[in-house]
């Protein structure tokens with residue numbers, strides 16, 4: 397369980413969000429939604445302990461997040477950030493092996509359990525054929541799949557995912573979402589995922605949080621939140637909201653202005 401207690405964060409003179417109190421329960425998948433610049437990534441970075449709120453506190457299992465060492469945090473919280481596209485001189489396999497760092501204490505660093513975990517997850521994410529290639533030579537989508545593989549071998553019980561499907565084609569988007577869902581169900585993981593796609597969020601997440609206007613504007617299920625009024629308030633657009641033909645969750649469509 398990870399909790400925010402009245403957290404506030406500003407950047408330069410602008411308040412990104414203030415007084416956010418929320419409990420992220422174990423085993424639930426949360427989607428964080430909101431317009432560009434509303435503070436979604438900043439909230440995620442506060443949850444991981446990478447940023448400290450200006451006011452308030454984040455706790456993990458009722459203890460301040462910063463009371464955990466980086467290695468302890470990494471065993472509990474896995475992060476896939478948007479800024480992971482650095483070009484370090486490592487092979488794909490070496491990049492994935494870095495995900496095992498929280499479990500490696502003495503030389504030789506990598507043991508058979510680490511290799512088994514790395515190989516199994518590379519097969520699952522369809523990156524085993526890239527194993528010996530330099531990470532820097534991959535396409536954007538391939539890099540993203542390698543970084544997702546690295547995240548999953550970390551075996552954290554809370555995943556913080558910042559727009560994880562950027563760069564993925566639709567086949568790999570669906571494989572990724574199904575894999576995360578399967579692992580979540582097996583391991584009772586908490587998933588907190590920043591998304592721009594309201595339709596994927598409605599299908600994938602149990603609960604949604606809308607960040608807008610410097611606050612946590614609304615929380616609930618897609619059924620509760622996807623109203624024309626709220627979508628217009630958050631994004632200043634007039635949506636068309638329908639039910640998904642088979643899943644029956646609300647889906648949001650946009651239409652371009654006809655007056656062009």
Ligand SMILES: Nc1ncnc2c1ncn2[C@@H]1O[C@H](COP(=O)(O)OP(=O)(O)OP(=O)(O)O)[C@@H](O)[C@H]1O
Pocket residue numbers: 407412430431432433434435436437438439
């Ligand atoms: N460390 C930082 N350096 C530069 N700008 C920052 C920093 N932290 C926050 N900001 C600013 O805070 C605002 C919110 O950024 P953040 O990335 O949290 O928003 P977001 O909701 O994730 O946006 P997007 O949907 O565009 O990814 C932006 O205007 C950003 O420029």
